Amino acid sequence: MSGLFPLSGVDIDGLWRDGRRLLKTAGGLVATMSPAARVRRKAMKTETFLVQGMTCDGCVASIRRALEGIAGVKEARPSLEKGEVTVDYDPSLTGETALRRTIEAAGFDVN
Numbered sequence: 001m002s003g004l005f006p007l008s009g010v011d012i013d014g015l016w017r018d019g020r021r022l023l024k025t026a027g028g029l030v031a032t033m034s035p036a037a038r039v040r041r042k043a044m045k046t047e048t049f050l051v052q053g054m055t056c057d058g059c060v061a062s063i064r065r066a067l068e069g070i071a072g073v074k075e076a077r078p079s080l081e082k083g084e085v086t087v088d089y090d091p092s093l094t095g096e097t098a099l100r101r102t103i104e105a106a107g108f109d110v111n
């Protein structure tokens with residue numbers, strides 16, 4: 001395991017867990033991300049859509065539920081005040097067209 005990704009000042013006698021590595025340091029155990037986990041974390045996109053017809057908290061809930069049901073959607077944040085929804089997603093698993101179609105299938109017009 002030693003030398004996979006060198007870190008100075010720490011003892012790299014560690015364990016891999018869920019893409020993270022537990023390191024024994026003088027101060028105790030420290031968790032760090034593997035390089036692969038860092039790349040995966042960066043591969044997220046955020047897109048905001050203007051939504052028409054989102055007029056109450058029920059609409060907000062159904063849009064959020066519909067979008068968060070898509071594989072690759074991490075979080076959907078509808079704003080009733082702004083009339084838009086912001087979606088954090090993994091572009092390797094879904095995309096703008098699928099997100100837009102999902103909003104439409106839930107009964108709303110989207111830009």
Ligand code: 9UX
Pocket residue numbers: 053054055056057058059060107
């Ligand atoms: Mo509220 Mo939205 O009664 O489609 S759920 S208007």
